[in-house]
Amino acid sequence: MAGVGLLVLLIVSGVTTPLDNALYDLNARFWGYTPDNNVVIVAIDPKSLDTIGRFPWPRTVYAQLIDRLTADGVRGIGMDITLSTPANDPRDDQQVAAAIHRNGKVVLPVFAEAVNLGGPLQETLPVTAIAQNVAALGQVDVAKDADERVRGAYLKAGLGSPYWPSLALALIQLGKSPLSLLPGLRDPAINDASPYLWMRDNYVLLRYAGPVGAFGSFSAVDVLNGTIPADMLRNHWVLIGATAEGLGDILQTPESAMPGVEYQANVLESLERGYLVTPMNFLAQLLLAAAMLTLPLLLYGLPGIRRSGLLLLLTVVLVLVTSIALLRGAYLWWPPVTCLLVILIEFLVWRLLTRKRQR
Template identity: 75%
Template sequence: MAGIGLLVLLIVSDLTVPLDNALYDLHARYWRYTPDDRVVIVAIDPKSLDEIGRFPWPRSIHAQLIDRLTTDGARGIGMDVTMSAPSNDPKNDEEVAAAIHSNGKVVLPVFAEAVTLGGSLQEALPVPPIAQSVAALGQVDAAKDNDEQVRGAYLKAGLGSPYWPSLALALLQLEHAAPNNTLLPGLHDPIHGDASPYLWMRDNYVLLRYAGPAGTFGRLSYVDVLNNRVPTNLLKDRWVLVGATAEGLGDILQTPDSPMPGVEYQANVLESLERGMLVTPLDFLRQFALAAVLLALPLLLYGLPGIGRNWVLLLISALLVLATCLALLRGWYVWWPPMTCLAVIVVEFVAWQLLMRDRRPAHG
C-alpha cells in the first residue's frame, strides 16, 4: 500500500518526467525511419531570399508559386505562411486568393495571439478574401514540453474548444486520407468541455517518431520551384509543405535531435499521421493501473530458483519494466512512462534491505 501511495505521488508530481523524456529521446534516436518522398518541402531558404528579396514577399509571389504547383500536379499544399494582415496592395490578396481557389487543395495556418500586451487571445485567420478561397485551415501550434523541447503535436486545437485540425491533419482530410475525429490517435484533454472561450484549448496529443534531424525530408528551394527549375516528377502527386527554413525568420523549434524549422516539424506530423506512426501516451489511470500491476513483479519473481531478495531480483524486475515499456512503444505505438514504477521498485527494495539489516532476533 505504501508503494501504491508513492506511485500516485510520483505520477501526479511529474518528478520523473525528465527521466522519462530522456528515455524516450534516447530510444527515438534508434527508431528513425526513411521518408518515402510523399511529402516534400518547398523551402523559403537563403537562396530564395537572395534571388527574390527580403521576406515577407508580396503575396503575388505566393500566387505564382501556387499556380506552378497546380500545373505540376501537387497532391495538396500546406502553406506554413501567415496571411492574417491585409497587403498594402489589395490586388496581391486577390491574386493569391484566385490561385488558391483555382488549386482547390490549399491549407493555410491559424494560430492564437494576443493583439495587445497582456490582452486576451484571438485567432489569427487569413484575411477574408483569402480565407474564403482555401480548402481548409489548420492550426500550427507547437507542443513544447517544460524543457522547451518539442516531442509531440496536438492534432486538434482552438480558442475555447479544440475544433481546428492541425495543418497536417487538415491536408490529409482533404481527400479523406486521415481517420475521422472519433478514431484520431492521441491523449485527450479531460477538461476541454468545460473550458473558457478565451483559452486556447488542445486535444489529441501525440508523441512524434521523428524521421531524423533537420534536413531529413526532401527540400526544394522556393525560387527554383517558382522559376520552373525543378522536374515535375518531384512535385506531382506529392504533399507539398511551403515554409521558412532560413535562419532569422523566427520559425525554428527545438527538438530532441536538433533545431528544426516549423515546416519540417509539420512534415514529420504529416508523414507519421498518414503512415500510422504517431505515438499515444497513456492517461493517468492507465499509467497508474499498469504500474500498479508491475509493482507485483518482485513478489512474483521472489523464490524462483536462484532469486531471493537480492540485487538479481531488482535487476530482473527493472529489465522487465523497461521491456514492457518498449514492447508497448514498438508494437502498439503506446507510450507508458516507466520511471515512476522503476523508482517505487527501487525504493521498496532498498527499504526491505534496510529492514532486514536492522532486524534483530527476539530474546525470550
C-alpha cells in the same frame, strides 16, 4: 498499498518527467525511419531570399508559386506562412485567393495570439479574401515541453474548444470526412473550458524521421523558375515554409534544431503512416505501474533468484522492456521511471527491515 500511494503522488507531481523524457529521447534516436518521399518541402531558404528579396515576400510571389505547383499536379499544399495582414494593394490578395481557388487543395494556418499585451487571446486567420478560397484551415500550435523541446503535437486545438485540426490533419482530410477516431491523449477538461482559453486535445508524441534534412526539399526559387521536374512534385504533399536562419521559425527537437515547416512534415508523414505515439493517461499509467510492482513478489524464490540484487536487476529490466515493447509494438508510451523509483524505494525499505530483524 504504500507503493501504490507513492505512485499516485509521483505521477501527479510530474517529478520524474525529465527522466522519462530523456529515456524517450534516447529511444527515439534509434527509432528513426526513411520517409516515403510523399512529403516535399518547398523552402524559403537563403538562395530564394537572395533571388526574390527579403522576407516577407509580395503576395504575387505566393500566387505564382501556387500556380506552378498546381501545374505540376501536387496532391495538396500546406502553407506554414502567415497571411493575416492585408496587402498594401488589395489586388495582390485577390491574386493569391484566385491561385488558391484554382488549386482547390490549399491549407493555410490559424493560430491564437493576444492583440494587446496581457489581453485576451484571439484567433488569427488569413485575410478574408484568401480565407474564403482555401480548402481548409489548420492550427499550427507547437507543443513545447518544460525544457523547450518539441516532442509531440496536438491534432486538435481552438479557442474555447479544440475544433481546428492541425495543419497536417487538415491536409490528410482534404476531400474526406473528418476522422472519427484520432490517436492521442485526450484532455478531460475540454467541455468545461473558458471561451477565452486556447484549448488543445489529442496530444501525440512524434517518431521523428531523423535530424533536420530527412525530408526532400526544393528551393522556392527553383520551383518558381520551373527547374524542378514535375515528376518530383506530382501527387506529393507539399509544405511551403521558411528554413532560412533568422526568420524565427526554428524549433528545438530531441533530434536537432529544426525549421517549423520540417516539424510539420514529420507530423504529416507520421499521421499518414500511422507512426504517432499516444501517451497513456493517468489511470492507465497507474494501473500498469501498480501491476508491475508485483514483479518482485512473483520473481522472488524462483530457482536461482535468491539475492535481492539479482531480483532488483531483473525487475528493472522487465519494466524497461515492457515500456519499450509498448512503444514500438503498440505505439503507446508508458513512462517507466516512476515505477522504477517506487520499486527501488521498496527494495531499500525491504533491506532495512531485513537487517533490523536480523539484529
